[in-house]
Amino acid sequence: MQNPSPTGISKTVIWLMSIISGLVVANNYYNQPLLGLISKDLNVTESAAGKISVLTQLGYAFGLLMIVPLGDKFLRKKLILIDLILVTLSLLWMTFATELWMLYATSLLIGATSVIPQLFVPITAELSSETQKSANIGLVVSGLLMGILLSRFVGGIVGEMWGWRSMYGIAAALMLLIWFIVYKMLPEIQPNFKGTYFELMNSVIKLAKTQPVLQLSSFRGAMGFGSLCALFTTLVFHIERPPFEAGASVAGSFGLAGAVGALAAAKVGGLQKKMSINRIILYSILILISSWxxxxxxxxxxxxxxVGVILIDLGVQSNHIMNQTNYFLLKTNAVNRLNTVYMVSYFIGGSLGTYLASVAWKYAEWKGVCVVGLSMGLAALLAHILFADKIYKKQLNQ
Structure with missing residues (x-):
């Protein structure tokens, strides 16, 4: 078992958590390039198939709210191992589901149980030294982001070659492999909350109500991720129409373009030596807006x-990393609960972007989707301009 070093956390463990984060979070996104195949296989409308993505994101938000706070109350390694069993069973159900309602139900479960990366990020923040915190968080988050992006590419290729069900069978096998790796390699961290589950959840609500830095970070993150989801949820439908008339593999390959932006975003923490967090976030949001x-x-x-995909990933993921760095600087040991508030907001924003984009596609197709994505980016910019400097000055005066 790898133990954290006295000055921080071992690079082996950081890389391990980065890779596992990508593989686990990918479970939530395999469906996006496969929606067209699912629609045809089950003989349902594109709009009905699109709800699979919405439900997966809502399930993820539910898992973040109900499971991630437990990282402050229970042994995290044990919690992660139990969760891996649950996500494996959910993926197997998806593999053999034959009715649309089954896909809806199991999509919720896959989302709810694929929250392990959001237990890894607080572990990284908690065990890293102050000088390494931003870089280490960036590395773990970059693994998560690569999982999000490459899952679309892999899902599209596998879906076209062997059918959409095969992707979920492969994912279930990967989760079993990860279970053994986590069991052997992940360090154990003692819980820091002694109260009841009800008191734990009350403390989550209190943090959401009383921490302006967390509130602003959560809103910016939600709007940014909603904008990203608006693009990728409907991209497969756009690519299937003229002038492209391409399939799931081509739609999924745009994840490779997004990976360029994600890799660049992983280095954003280094900019803190030259400019403030708030300024980096401002530029990130402007890049997001320009992508549309x-x-x-x-x-x-x-x-x-x-170009649009590269820019939107660069903007959204840079914004995301700096938001997390910002609220993890708060002086509190409630790291999992801070992350819960932020990530629940983040995926509610993603669900909203997916839903609004599905509606916009129905009535105005691609131009309507672009209006939705741009509007969410502008909302993030407005909130940042109005509140970021005020919150920062208030912190300095405390």
Whole structure:
């Protein structure tokens, strides 16, 4: 078992958590390039199939709210091992589901049980030294982001070659492998909360009500992720229409373009030596907003979509990493609960972006989706301009 060093956490464990984060979070996103195949296989509308993505994200938000806070109350390694068993069973059900309601139910369960990366991020923040915290969080989050992006590419390829069900069978096998790796390699961390579960959840609500830094970070994160989900949930439908008339594998391959932005975002922590967190976040949101210009005006070309995907991933993920760095600097040991508030908000925003994009696609197709994505980016920018400096000055005066 790898133990954290006296000055921080071992790089082996950081890389381990980064890779596992990507593999686990991928469970939530395999469905996006597969929605067209699922729609045809079950003979349902694109809109009905799109609800699978919405329910997965809502399930993830539910798991973040109900499971992640337990990391402050119970042994985290044991909690992660139990969760891995549950997510494996959920993926197996998805593999053999034959009715749309089954896909809806198991999508909720997959989302709710794929929250392990959000137990890893607080572990990283808690065990890292102050000088390494931002870099280590960036590494773990970059693994998570690569999982999100590459899952779309892998899901599209596997779905076209062997059918959409095979992707979930492969994912279940991966979760079993990860169970043994976690059992052998992950260090144990003692809980820091002694109260009841009811008191634990009350403390989550209290943090949400009383921490302005957390509130603003949560809103910016939610709007950014909602904007990203609006793009990727409907991209497969856009790619299937003229002038592209391409399949799931092509739609999924846009995840590779997004990986360029995600890899660049992983280095954003180094910019703190040159500028403030608030300024980095401002530039990140502006990049997100600019991405929708390419998606709207050049959305009928491959180059326009590729540039749009790279920019939106760079903007959203840079914003995400710096938001997390910002609230983990708060002086409290409630790291899992801080992350719960932020990530629940984050995936509610993702669910909202997915839902609004599905509605926009129904009535205005790609141009409507672009309006939804741009509007969410502008909402994040407005909140940042209005409140970021005020909150920072208030902190300095305390």
């Amino acid at each position: 210009g390419f998606s709207y005006f050049a959305g009928d070309t491959y180059w326009g979509l590729i």
